[in-house]
Amino acid sequence: MNTPAFKHETFRDDYSFSNSAEAIRRFPFPFPEDDYMYSVNIEQHEPGAPGSVLEHLIDIDEHYLAECEDRRLTLEQDPDRCIITPHMIDAQWDMVELVMESLAADYPQWFSLSKNGDDWHWINTPMGIDQQFRFGDASTLPMPPFEFITRQVQGDWIIMDQRDDDLFADMGMVTSQADWSIAFDAGMSFKEWHGPVPQANEIGVFDRALKYLLHLQYGSPVRRLNWTMTVNPRLDTSPENYPFWGPDNVSVTPENVGDKVYLRVELQALFRLPRSNAIAFSVRGYLISLNELVTYPRWGKRLHRILKGLHPDLSEYKGLDHYRQTVIDWLAPMDDGADLGLGTQPE
Amino acid sequence: MTTLNVRVAAVEQVTELVKHFTLVQQNGQPLPRFSGGSHVVVSMNINGRNHRNPYSLMGSPDNTESYHISVRRQEQSRGGSVYMHDQVTVGSELQITYPVNLFAISKLAHKHILVAGGIGITPFMSQIADLNRLGQHYELHYAYRSPEHGAFVEQLREMCGDRLHCYVESEGQRMSFQQLLSQQPLGTHVYTCGPDAMVKTLLLTARDMGWPESHLHSEQFSAPPIGDAFVISLAQSGIDLEVPGDMSMLEAMEEAGLEPPFLCRGGACGRCELEVLACDGALMHNDHYLSDAEKTAGNKIMPCVSRASCQKLVLNI
Ligand code: HEM
Numbered sequence A: 001m002n003t004p005a006f007k008h009e010t011f012r013d014d015y016s017f018s019n020s021a022e023a024i025r026r027f028p029f030p031f032p033e034d035d036y037m038y039s040v041n042i043e044q045h046e047p048g049a050p051g052s053v054l055e056h057l058i059d060i061d062e063h064y065l066a067e068c069e070d071r072r073l074t075l076e077q078d079p080d081r082c083i084i085t086p087h088m089i090d091a092q093w094d095m096v097e098l099v100m101e102s103l104a105a106d107y108p109q110w111f112s113l114s115k116n117g118d119d120w121h122w123i124n125t126p127m128g129i130d131q132q133f134r135f136g137d138a139s140t141l142p143m144p145p146f147e148f149i150t151r152q153v154q155g156d157w158i159i160m161d162q163r164d165d166d167l168f169a170d171m172g173m174v175t176s177q178a179d180w181s182i183a184f185d186a187g188m189s190f191k192e193w194h195g196p197v198p199q200a201n202e203i204g205v206f207d208r209a210l211k212y213l214l215h216l217q218y219g220s221p222v223r224r225l226n227w228t229m230t231v232n233p234r235l236d237t238s239p240e241n242y243p244f245w246g247p248d249n250v251s252v253t254p255e256n257v258g259d260k261v262y263l264r265v266e267l268q269a270l271f272r273l274p275r276s277n278a279i280a281f282s283v284r285g286y287l288i289s290l291n292e293l294v295t296y297p298r299w300g301k302r303l304h305r306i307l308k309g310l311h312p313d314l315s316e317y318k319g320l321d322h323y324r325q326t327v328i329d330w331l332a333p334m335d336d337g338a339d340l341g342l343g344t345q346p347e
Numbered sequence B: 001m002t003t004l005n006v007r008v009a010a011v012e013q014v015t016e017l018v019k020h021f022t023l024v025q026q027n028g029q030p031l032p033r034f035s036g037g038s039h040v041v042v043s044m045n046i047n048g049r050n051h052r053n054p055y056s057l058m059g060s061p062d063n064t065e066s067y068h069i070s071v072r073r074q075e076q077s078r079g080g081s082v083y084m085h086d087q088v089t090v091g092s093e094l095q096i097t098y099p100v101n102l103f104a105i106s107k108l109a110h111k112h113i114l115v116a117g118g119i120g121i122t123p124f125m126s127q128i129a130d131l132n133r134l135g136q137h138y139e140l141h142y143a144y145r146s147p148e149h150g151a152f153v154e155q156l157r158e159m160c161g162d163r164l165h166c167y168v169e170s171e172g173q174r175m176s177f178q179q180l181l182s183q184q185p186l187g188t189h190v191y192t193c194g195p196d197a198m199v200k201t202l203l204l205t206a207r208d209m210g211w212p213e214s215h216l217h218s219e220q221f222s223a224p225p226i227g228d229a230f231v232i233s234l235a236q237s238g239i240d241l242e243v244p245g246d247m248s249m250l251e252a253m254e255e256a257g258l259e260p261p262f263l264c265r266g267g268a269c270g271r272c273e274l275e276v277l278a279c280d281g282a283l284m285h286n287d288h289y290l291s292d293a294e295k296t297a298g299n300k301i302m303p304c305v306s307r308a309s310c311q312k313l314v315l316n317i
């Protein structure tokens, strides 16, 4: 993409967040057909089209600085959003390497990494960070290596230790989650933390996904999309802060729905980490208001059909029940019933 | 599957039967980092046929300049190790997969007991580098046939100091698994790699003594055994293929231009598992992955090492 100017905007209080025309165009719309059900929708995380959110391993967009600032505010109020257990020390450094190397290679205009053996020099120009440190020596960084690097990248990161043919969420930086908590899920296994998800276990999704992930290879990351909806462009929809955002769910009216309701898509990428043999799970969220979304009529029609046919258990689990009908009613006049064909493209 | 092109930078005859190969990237770049206990699969073109064998990485994971593997010559095998010994020299170019770890050390263990037999020492060498770096509590117990067969003993003594315990069979020194496994502190994990009989006995002893399954780790790669030819019928693609006596099913499919998934090619990881739809004879399971119950049930097979004694085997692929 062209070098975006980083926007000054907020994800709380006055909610000044919005997408530029360019950001709308590259939005990772998740519905290739008119129906939706959970599936093992995992594919190779290979570079996608230039300009798309898949162009690089880790996507940096116009919301970069604002999202990092929102993370800083959340951590200030609640440091437990970053959980690090001592046996994950190798994984902390693996993460430093993964993020610094890919950002420096993909966005040389903003990030630079130079190495002299284990003496590394990292420059993050947008955030004004210039740090020399010794790779592998945590005392040379101002904070734990995992926290240092995940404060400088968009999206949540959960790092799983692999043992006993299972994955355990033993480290995480989670400040923009869809109503779950790393402090609660820390140390849980793959099936345990997926416990609340309806329908998926019954159709074997988690058995197959876990088997696949245990064999995930270094150098061959994979990705999948997940989605939900949210009222107001709020990143921190955590169970801890439910009192601050939960009531918003009943504030949706036919008049404000286009403005207040957001589709929230998570681009989830999974990387095997080399030194620790752990797996990094990144959850990169993209928000788009319904008003922005329907600037592409194809997307508006598709979303209308998805919401109309959504399984009631999924609707309840995703927390849509309070306002789903209002959204459907608002989208209905824009859907002429035309055959949209397959694919997620905007036009 | 992501691969690396490497060149042999050095070859060392370690014992009469073991050669040690040093591999560097052909493009001069550093190699990917890895974790102790990892292996790579090496591709060799032998008489126009592609052979791929798994070998443990035994260098220190801190070293990204070169990878180190050791190969024991197996005369009665299908030729992979003999090829490595006789044809591969300094300057030879090989293709290897990215490292995969099926034998990782447990990060929550309080103590690690490593038990190696013969060439089974190799995965422990990279594990020990990690254990040393992380300041972990461990013991290495290494059994071999005779003093001449004790590969890497000097190097190990340097790495492990008095945590190394050697057992030389020709001198009548035997390891007592019973003794080794008794009176270990809570939270001890045991790891073993070596000859089949040794691995099986150690695991049985540990289970009998009430060790939890999650604290037992073993790694064994089988070589695909030679057998009788048979035909596999691939139900989804409608293709019938002959599997010659000296090829595995996986190799026969690759030879036909298919790309079925694999990781270890030694019956250990489970990645290549296929569903058996029909078989007019008997399945011959040679893997360490399926449980005894699954092997008896007969509806799954690991094509990297297992075969069938039959006319036709129908697979769901
Ligand atoms: C290994 C890394 C993964 C982590 C750490 C993870 C974590 C989570 C968490 C915390 C939730 C929310 C559960 C709750 O409501 O409390 C969730 C939901 C879910 N996960 Fe995963 N997950 C992972 C991988 C996968 C994979 C590979 C799949 C593939 C099928 C998957 C499928 C799902 C589905 C379908 C949901 C429900 C989402 C929704 O409807 O909004 N997850 N996951």
Ligand code: FES
Pocket (backbone or CB within 6 Å): B261, B262, B263, B264, B265, B266, B267, B268, B269, B270, B271, B272, B273, B287, B289, B302, B303, B304, B305
């Ligand atoms: S490839 Fe690992 S079991 Fe067959």
